[in-house]
Amino acid sequence: MLRILQFLYSLRSFLLFVLLEVLAIGLIVSNNSPQGAAFFNSSNAVIGSVLKTRSDVLDFFSFAQANETLILENARLLEQIKSLTQVPDSLPIPLDSAFQAQFKFTGARVFSNSLRFAQNHLTLNKGSKDGLKPGMGIFNQDGIVGRVKTVSENYSVGISLLNTGLLVSSKIKSTEDFGSVNWDGKSSKQAKMLYVPRHVKAQAGDTIVTSGYNAVFPEGIRIGIISSVNQGDDPNYLDILIDLSTDFSRVNYVYLVENTQIVELDSLYIKSEVVNEF
Amino acid sequence: MNFKNFISYTILILFLGVIQIIFLKNLALFGVAFCFLYLLGILNLPIPISNVPLILISFGLGLAVDVFYDTIGIHTASVTLMSFLRPYWLKAISPTGGYDDSAKPNLPEMGIVWYTSYSFPLIFAFSLVFFTADQWGSGGFFGVVYKSLLSSIFTVVLSIIVQLLFFKRRREIR
Numbered sequence: 001m002l003r004i005l006q007f008l009y010s011l012r013s014f015l016l017f018v019l020l021e022v023l024a025i026g027l028i029v030s031n032n033s034p035q036g037a038a039f040f041n042s043s044n045a046v047i048g049s050v051l052k053t054r055s056d057v058l059d060f061f062s063f064a065q066a067n068e069t070l071i072l073e074n075a076r077l078l079e080q081i082k083s084l085t086q087v088p089d090s091l092p093i094p095l096d097s098a099f100q101a102q103f104k105f106t107g108a109r110v111f112s113n114s115l116r117f118a119q120n121h122l123t124l125n126k127g128s129k130d131g132l133k134p135g136m137g138i139f140n141q142d143g144i145v146g147r148v149k150t151v152s153e154n155y156s157v158g159i160s161l162l163n164t165g166l167l168v169s170s171k172i173k174s175t176e177d178f179g180s181v182n183w184d185g186k187s188s189k190q191a192k193m194l195y196v197p198r199h200v201k202a203q204a205g206d207t208i209v210t211s212g213y214n215a216v217f218p219e220g221i222r223i224g225i226i227s228s229v230n231q232g233d234d235p236n237y238l239d240i241l242i243d244l245s246t247d248f249s250r251v252n253y254v255y256l257v258e259n260t261q262i263v264e265l266d267s268l269y270i271k272s273e274v275v276n277e278f
Numbered sequence: 279m280n281f282k283n284f285i286s287y288t289i290l291i292l293f294l295g296v297i298q299i300i301f302l303k304n305l306a307l308f309g310v311a312f313c314f315l316y317l318l319g320i321l322n323l324p325i326p327i328s329n330v331p332l333i334l335i336s337f338g339l340g341l342a343v344d345v346f347y348d349t350i351g352i353h354t355a356s357v358t359l360m361s362f363l364r365p366y367w368l369k370a371i372s373p374t375g376g377y378d379d380s381a382k383p384n385l386p387e388m389g390i391v392w393y394t395s396y397s398f399p400l401i402f403a404f405s406l407v408f409f410t411a412d413q414w415g416s417g418g419f420f421g422v423v424y425k426s427l428l429s430s431i432f433t434v435v436l437s438i439i440v441q442l443l444f445f446k447r448r449r450e451i452r
Contacts, residue, residue, distance in 0.1 A: 013329030027351030
């Protein structure tokens with residue numbers, strides 16, 4: 001017995017190593033599974049405040065750029081207001097107010113963002129106190145950015161579109177053919193559009209927008225422009241490469257969108273046994 | 279290890295960790311060469327340190343960096359592996375007659391050739407685990423090796439520069 005204990009004692013560093021390594025791998029796995037609870041991440045209050053201070057300093061240098069994009073966005077919105085407030089020349093049909101308010105929008109600031117890994121995340125300066133919930137869509141004036149993953153009281157962490165685990169339901173704007181946009185982990189400026197059948201006439205230069213099918217994003221938010229269409233290896237689907245319209249190295253301010261009817265939709269899907277893949 | 283040394287190692291590790299989180303987090307040369315400068319804190323610990331505290335320190339440091347990177351577990355697993363390999367590698371490359379009692383495994387004391395042959399394989403092992411875990415299921419084997427190789431070269435070069443600039447050279451007595 002004593003010799004067994006002595007033997008184990010002589011192996012203590014190896015055993016400790018194995019134990020900690022298994023613990024670390026367990027953390028990786030639990031953090032990357034979709035339902036896994038993510039306890040340690042940058043939505044924690046202390047870590048959030050450190051990252052926020054860092055971003056306060058760094059943002060000082062990008063104010064000019066941020067202002068410029070905000071002005072452009074304002075101009076675009078003003079244009080829309082103008083077209084909406086024009087006196088209609090025919091009788092308008094009032095929409096059901098519940099349907100009109102299906103999507104709720106809010107804004108937030110990104111203060112931590114990565115784009116060089118295969119699983120990129122971003123941290124936002126708003127949390128459950130401001131009404132953020134896991135599952136909300138994130139986009140900015142150029143296109144979509146990602147989805148909210150976890151929320152704490154003051155901060156939240158989102159999965160970036162530059163994350164090989166995120167699929168976004170999308171369609172080609174001109175032909176209305178739909179597919180899923182997924183990042184292939186290579187360049188931060190490009191992604192792939194998957195599951196587009198071979199008969200679809202897709203061309204380089206076509207715009208890709210969200211389809212509105214997955215109920216996270218409203219229909220018609222820009223994702224990117226097709227850069228090339230190849231025959232690819234898969235016998236059923238085209239190999240489509242798209243240039244993302246969002247510049248992920250300059251994501252400062254983002255909009256968040258919440259589908260207020262997602263609970264109703266989800267329960268409907270469960271009842272009818274439809275598997276809805278986000 | 280006396281108290282003064284203990285404080286100076288703690289400050290070095292904390293300082294490198296902060297630099298890593300604040301300045302080096304999004305740094306990637308040509309999009310492939312990452313810098314893991316905080317590994318210098320582990321590599322610089324004294325040679326006779328026993329394995330158990332070494333592994334525990336690396337685990338804690340890896341976890342702390344992971345939390346800020348939002349890559350929970352990946353840094354931790356890689357740093358723990360690196361610190362486990364460190365004593366064996368030190369033994370493998372020990373000069374004839376072994377190390378001096380007071381020798382530290384850093385550049386000013388051991389010279390650039392020894393330091394490179396000491397740090398490069400360890401950092402390469404770290405990067406290999408790091409990128410394998412990061413690109414699990416996506417990206418091929420060669421992408422992982424390519425990124426690891428360039429990242430470890432970049433890290434070694436930067437750690438050599440840091441040591442040349444900031445580490446005190448021991449006065450040589452001849």
